[in-house]
Structure formats: structure tokens, C-alpha cells
Amino acid sequence: QKEVEQNSGPLSVPEGAIASLNCTYSDRVSQSFFWYRQYSGKSPELIMSIYSNGDKEDGRFTAQLNKASQYVSLLIRDSQPSDSATYLCAVNNQAGTALIFGKGTTLSVSS
Amino acid sequence: DAGVIQSPRHEVTEMGQEVTLRCKPISGHDYLFWYRQTMMRGLELLIYFNNNVPIDDSGMPEDRFSAKMPNASFSTLKIQPSEPRDSAVYFCASSSRGYWSGYTFGSGTRLTVV
Numbered sequence: 001q002k003e004v005e006q007n008s009g010p011l012s013v014p015e016g017a018i019a020s021l022n023c024t025y026s027d028r029v030s031q032s033f034f035w036y037r038q039y040s041g042k043s044p045e046l047i048m049s050i051y052s053n054g055d056k057e058d059g060r061f062t063a064q065l066n067k068a069s070q071y072v073s074l075l076i077r078d079s080q081p082s083d084s085a086t087y088l089c090a091v092n093n094q095a096g097t098a099l100i101f102g103k104g105t106t107l108s109v110s111s
Numbered sequence: 112d113a114g115v116i117q118s119p120r121h122e123v124t125e126m127g128q129e130v131t132l133r134c135k136p137i138s139g140h141d142y143l144f145w146y147r148q149t150m151m152r153g154l155e156l157l158i159y160f161n162n163n164v165p166i167d168d169s170g171m172p173e174d175r176f177s178a179k180m181p182n183a184s185f186s187t188l189k190i191q192p193s194e195p196r197d198s199a200v201y202f203c204a205s206s207s208r209g210y211w212s213g214y215t216f217g218s219g220t221r222l223t224v225v
Contacts, residue, residue: 097209098144
């Protein structure tokens, strides 16, 4: 059974700091990786996707992928209180047809 | 675009009753997914459709659960009979290219079975 593991947190960082969120996955042949943000009581929204080893930057967000270590991370630079949310890591399932989600890491940014 | 539309937003029902959740995907999206979210288990894939055809329903927990997509703009998830352990937030999501393009989620239906 494919699994996606995340530390549930909460991860607490001060405003302006770098927040680092981590995710590991069990299926070595996984190809597609996504980060979703979910505010309390709201639905998940896509913030980043990454498919190749290395870094991918989008504004204050950087996704990092290391397929050899089966590890994907999300860095948030200059963290803001509005970044306080639960961040979900998602990986394609074995059939390559849908996404499997981790349980999420709760981030709290204090001002 | 109005996004993915789900109804109702909240549903409270008694154990044993039938519950029907509804979803309207984004126009032009050929993929539709139903997920369930609980604190204990996170987001779980229940079933997904491609071009109105159910492709994988292996996540449907029991025969009490059924899903249909009679046309490209409407899907239902039905639970009959409902049980307290079905209490969760049910999300519908749609996509234009399967998971590759990422999902757009609806606002969800919070189901409480008492």
C-alpha cells in the first residue's frame, strides 16, 4: 500500500522566517508530487507541483524533490501569518490515475 | 468560472437514513474525484470518473456507498444506510488532465450522522 508520510506538527515559525515542510513516500516509482494548502474549514488548494529531481521555485515557495531518498519538501520564505494553514503532500497512486495525500503538517506563523 | 460546486455544505442526518451528496465539476474537466477527509485518516480517495465512466472505485468503503455520474456536469455520492462512522467532510474535485494538472476541489460537504 502506497503511503505518504508527513509530520503532523504543529510547526511554529516567527514571521519572516523560513518554514520547511517535509514529506516522504513509499513507492519508489512515484513520478508526480504536489503540495496543497488547506486553511481551517476550507478545501485544499494547489500551490506547487514538481516532477523532476531538484528545486522548483514559485514566488516565496520552493519545492524540492529527491527521488533517490524518496523525499519531497516545501520551503516558504519570508513566512507570513497568512501562511498559517495545513500543508498536504500528494503523490500519484500506483496506477498513475489519482493522488494519494499525506495527513498534512500544520504551520503556524506568529507575528 | 464558478469552480467545483458541491451541495449541501452541511448535512446532519440520523443513522440509517439515506444521504445524497452532489457535485458539479468545472466545465470541460473530464476527470472527477470523490475524497473523504477525517482527522484520523486524512484525505482518502473514494472513487473517480473519467468522461462520466467510473474508473476506480476501490476506495469505496462498503456497499453502502455508491456514486454515479449521469452526465459531464453532475455527480452524486450516496450512502444508504448511513452510520455514525461515515461522519466526515466529503470533497469533490475535478481536473482537465487527471492528476497531472492538479485538482480543483469543491468546498466540501460536512456530513454528521447521529
